[in-house]
Amino acid sequence: MEMDKLKKWLELTQKFQGDNFWEQIFDEKSVEKVIKSPSISPFTKIQSSFPKCDLYETDDVLVIEAEIPGMRKEDLHITVNQQLLTMTGEFKTLQEGRKYFIKERANQTFKKEIILPFPIKTTQIRTEIRNGLLFIFMPINKEEIETIPITFDQLTPE
Known part of the structure; x- marks a missing residue:
């Protein structure tokens, strides 16, 4: 069972590491789709x-x-x-007066x-x-x- 989770995690990380993913994130057409979404008023x-x-x-x-x-x-x-x-x-x-270990x-x-x-x-x-x-x-x-x-x-x- 743990091996299946690991495989899914590796597939997901490879997706984020690829240049194609980041090009889609910053692609003007993708941004326009979000801006023109019917749920967001201009x-x-x-x-x-x-x-x-x-x-x-x-x-x-x-x-x-x-x-x-x-x-x-x-x-x-x-x-x-x-x-x-x-x-x-x-x-x-x-x-x-607090000693933070995590802030x-x-x-x-x-x-x-x-x-x-x-x-x-x-x-x-x-x-x-x-x-x-x-x-x-x-x-x-x-x-x-x-x-x-x-x-x-x-x-x-x-």
Whole structure:
């Protein structure tokens, strides 16, 4: 049984060592496929991959779920300016007076900006932190979504 696992592992490592694999990773056409993915809106602006977030709509409310394990609310700041949500903060993991043998979780500051797909009611935004996830609930402002009328020139037959 262990020999089968070893063979699979060796096949996998050979795949990653080949030039073809890395050429596909950095191939412009492959990148375009990811960018043109229907699940990613071209209007979504994400400058930082940290913290990891999901943005979705449910019952006329935009919801952001952000991974912030161990972060204190005092070290996190959220602002909304028009349709741009900005999260800034600092993970503080280094503790004075400790003798670390392994230190993989570094102190880290971040700034993440997300362009929201709809205008929101900024006075009704609600936040919660549960199990290391930050939830931001933003009611969609339907009154600010404009429908633009289309008129056609009526040509009279001559």
